[in-house]
Amino acid sequence: MSTHLVCALLITALSSSAFAQTSLEQQAAKEQGLILYNQNKAVSAAPFLTVAAEAGDHEAQYFLGECLRKKNHYMNAEARKWYEASAAQDDLYAMIQLGRSEKNLCELSQDCPTRKKAPIEWLNEAQRLAKPKAEQGDAEAMFIMYQLTIDQDWLEKSANAGNAIAQYWMAIGEQEGSGVFLLPWKRSESIAKWLKASSEGGYPKAMMAYVAVLYKEGDMAGVRHWLEEVAKTGEQNAVSTYGAYLTHTPDRVGYPLDLVKGYGLVSLLKELDGGGSAQVYLEEKLPEIAAKMTPKQIKEANEFAKNWKATHPPLSFFPDKLSR
Template sequence: MVGSIDLCRKCVFLVLFLTASVTLAESSQGRADQLFNEGYTLYQQHSANRALAKLKEAARLGHAEAAYYAGNIIRQDYTYMTKESENYYRQAAEGGDVYAMLRLAQGSSVCGTLRECDYDRDAWLERAIKTALPMAKAGDTEAMMALSSAYAIKGDPSAGFEWVKRAAENGHAFAQYWMAVMLDEQGRGFYWTQAGRRADILKWLEASAEQGFPKAMHKLASEYAQDGRMEEAVMWADRMGKTDYFSALFEYGLILTAGPDGSEGKVQYPEVKLVEGLSLLFALHRETGNSLVQFSIERILTELDSETIAEAKEKSEELLVDTPILHYLPKFGI
């Protein structure tokens, strides 16, 4: 009887211990996710120094992607791989982050011209491909995009292009945008006519923009304007002006203040909206402190009366409140 009681006590203790351990693990994971999200947002706001502490703490709690971005920030700060950035990349790679494996697979672009990375870069490249390929074949579009970068490093740009195309065809918004960029700015892919290439550029941009990807909206508005399709350009300008993308908001403010007198080949808004455009620029500068925005504001102010300026300043107080202004930096492109 005594033995049974002791056994029950041990069972209760074990249950309580396991429950507490699971709760603690869930709490740590939740805290790591929160820190990563905060750090990632700061990173996308070009506030890498402020982001780094949060990402390091998330990495300490076991967050693999946070470790990747911590490694990225440190590497970018030094312009080459340091032991600290390498350690963060290794943590992320061991946690399954394919892009961290690809960083470790890169050569002079991250090691520095006078430095040698003392690890087997080819092994990391093969590991990245081996990790991503089954997932990509199963339909994982993020894995497809990772493979495109892997094959670019491997020296097989054609395979890289095909994986971007497959991701785009499977609905990956950034892949669709990137297809348009590769076709337009890099001359990738074969076309019998420029008209055929142009049609595909717009097709991929439209697909990405319809999914709400701000960079695609921004580029699509510009492409339509260049083609003289101003009604469609204005429609996409209006939509990009409702996003949180810095470049889109900046240009939208300028478009509104310029109206139909905007530069040739640019979006020409059907009417001048000085207060709306200037208030957006005021709000954007308040949130970012960007010097180019400030310069544009000062240039516009020289032609305005004090009443219009005051109205725009008042309206700006309602805009972009509690809205992080992001730059949509790619995970692997920089």
């Protein structure tokens, strides 16, 4: 084998290794950015998402646009740039956000960005891409069509096709009066049906809503099961509620007393510093639980929290992907 060929192969191998390493770093940055974004820490998330966005990751570009729009409270030039980069890769969510930006606060300060397409053009493009997939039975595409048209039929089709988010919104819509039910209890049955289906599909918001339905019905065994299941997803309210009920502060659903596990779970909310109202709850609840514990139990609880964090998804508020 010639020296030139050996050198060429070596350079190729080294380049491939460097590319793979960079990709791993970009993916790790994206994942960290999404964790922070889902904890309502958009400002902290932006630098991490930027790493992956600049490498061309359309999902990172979309969420970076979300971070920048939320930070500035309107569709500024920087946010639009990343939405457009994502939309250029056929990201339907980015197209919808661009399509929703008809009127913005930037008009008051007269610094609106130059648009590649008008909002209606982005919405039309999203519909052009989504409709064929929806007509072929793609449940997410059906949900996208609902977002684009506000046609309830698309939402129901998506829900019937198994989209957990669509199932959740079917339930919410019926709770707010949509749909026709000749008998009042049929509405309640339908709401519970959709929430159960969405919960079984793994959607945390539906799980929490279903817990409330089961509690109202007096099904404490169901409440205990689903509250534990949703806590395992990292839903921050579920984690804190599950922990409080385990420590009987208060005892509302009949869990056996477990101070170690309960304290450990509630203490996880520390990582939400700066995200929502979790810190206020934490500062009140942890001392209340600790007053019932020995120093040894608190040490065990801290170890439990460490192990839980290593084996479960990060805490999250699970914000809607298509936020306003």
